[in-house]
Amino acid sequence: MTRDKRTTKFTKPIVSNKEGLQLATPEIVAKYIAKRLKTNIIADLGCGIAGQVIFFARECRKVYAVDKDPEKLHYAKENCRLYGVDNVEFILGDALSPEVKEKVSDADIIFSDPARPLSEKERTLETLKPPITEIIKIYSDIIPDLAFHAPPQMPPERLKLDCEREYLSLNGQLNRLTLYMGSLKCCDRSAVVLPGEKRLCISDASHIKESQLCEYVYEPEPSVVKAGLLDDLAGTLAHEQKEIFFFKSDERRTLLTAPMLVKSQFFKDIYRVVGRTEMDMAKLKIVLRSQNAKNVVLRLDIDPGKYWDMRKTLEDGLNGTRTLHIFGFGNDLIMCEKLR
Numbered sequence: 001m002t003r004d005k006r007t008t009k010f011t012k013p014i015v016s017n018k019e020g021l022q023l024a025t026p027e028i029v030a031k032y033i034a035k036r037l038k039t040n041i042i043a044d045l046g047c048g049i050a051g052q053v054i055f056f057a058r059e060c061r062k063v064y065a066v067d068k069d070p071e072k073l074h075y076a077k078e079n080c081r082l083y084g085v086d087n088v089e090f091i092l093g094d095a096l097s098p099e100v101k102e103k104v105s106d107a108d109i110i111f112s113d114p115a116r117p118l119s120e121k122e123r124t125l126e127t128l129k130p131p132i133t134e135i136i137k138i139y140s141d142i143i144p145d146l147a148f149h150a151p152p153q154m155p156p157e158r159l160k161l162d163c164e165r166e167y168l169s170l171n172g173q174l175n176r177l178t179l180y181m182g183s184l185k186c187c188d189r190s191a192v193v194l195p196g197e198k199r200l201c202i203s204d205a206s207h208i209k210e211s212q213l214c215e216y217v218y219e220p221e222p223s224v225v226k227a228g229l230l231d232d233l234a235g236t237l238a239h240e241q242k243e244i245f246f247f248k249s250d251e252r253r254t255l256l257t258a259p260m261l262v263k264s265q266f267f268k269d270i271y272r273v274v275g276r277t278e279m280d281m282a283k284l285k286i287v288l289r290s291q292n293a294k295n296v297v298l299r300l301d302i303d304p305g306k307y308w309d310m311r312k313t314l315e316d317g318l319n320g321t322r323t324l325h326i327f328g329f330g331n332d333l334i335m336c337e338k339l340r
Helices: 018-023 027-036 053-059 070-082 098-103 132-139 222-226 230-239 281-290 304-315
Strands: 008-010 041-045 062-067 088-092 109-112 146-150 164-170 173-180 189-194 198-201 216-220 245-249 254-258 267-278 293-299 322-329 332-338
Touching (some): 027 164, 027 173, 027 189, 053 070, 164 222, 173 222, 198 230, 216 222, 222 230, 230 254, 281 332
Parallel strands (some): 041 109, 062 088, 109 146, 164 189, 293 322
Antiparallel strands (some): 164 173, 216 254
């Protein structure tokens, strides 16, 4: 298996250079995207090493795999052979050229996962390769159904397109933002959770109510937070006779709360609250000892270089058995035991 730092990307020993592997779509994500875009003929512009092409080929009758880099196209061919798919037409060429447009003109859907300049600090649609805006300009007159992967952290104000923005989280981490245009658009914003393929769409749900801290706190999946669907998550739970409330959030974390245990696939983690104090190391240690703590996980804004020093200081002298997570919002510290 080929792995990156967070998840198993491929179940076969794919052929690639370092950059191609780094940018490739994990199998589980590629399978989901291929099922959503299942059609007769699809064109993948800037296909790279074929991480997505392979699974398009399993769902579609024919796939055009286009890339202007002969090395990547070589890897793509080898990887398709490795996975046993033979309904792919490989095209070496510039996706923005008239020649390529003519060759793929019978496609039902245009898909592209443009390369991101790895050193670029501010992502825009125009600086991706190939640029999403240029693909739309060139292809939308003949093929209105288009889909793109875009950088998931890109601010919404840079995505001024008539499209569905689908945020996808994988194993609790934000992994993909896919833009769907034409008849592929199902709503304005959606969130998907993998594994499980649970999907949440924007609705007319009432605004989520705020609450003081209750016995349980919940971290929603990052795709739900990024898509701005907390109201919709609360509305879905309300239909199941479950009520959940907004507690606090900052740039890095969002916590919901409820007086009872609530389960949902849209929760990344669930905790039981065991204590609360202010940002005072002496008071914090007293609470940790009273809760039979042995280890702590710090979930607050802290200089990464000081994380382990602070954790070691807090754990020094603890002789309990529990691992407690400490969430911090300003001067407010909340101690929790992770349930899931």
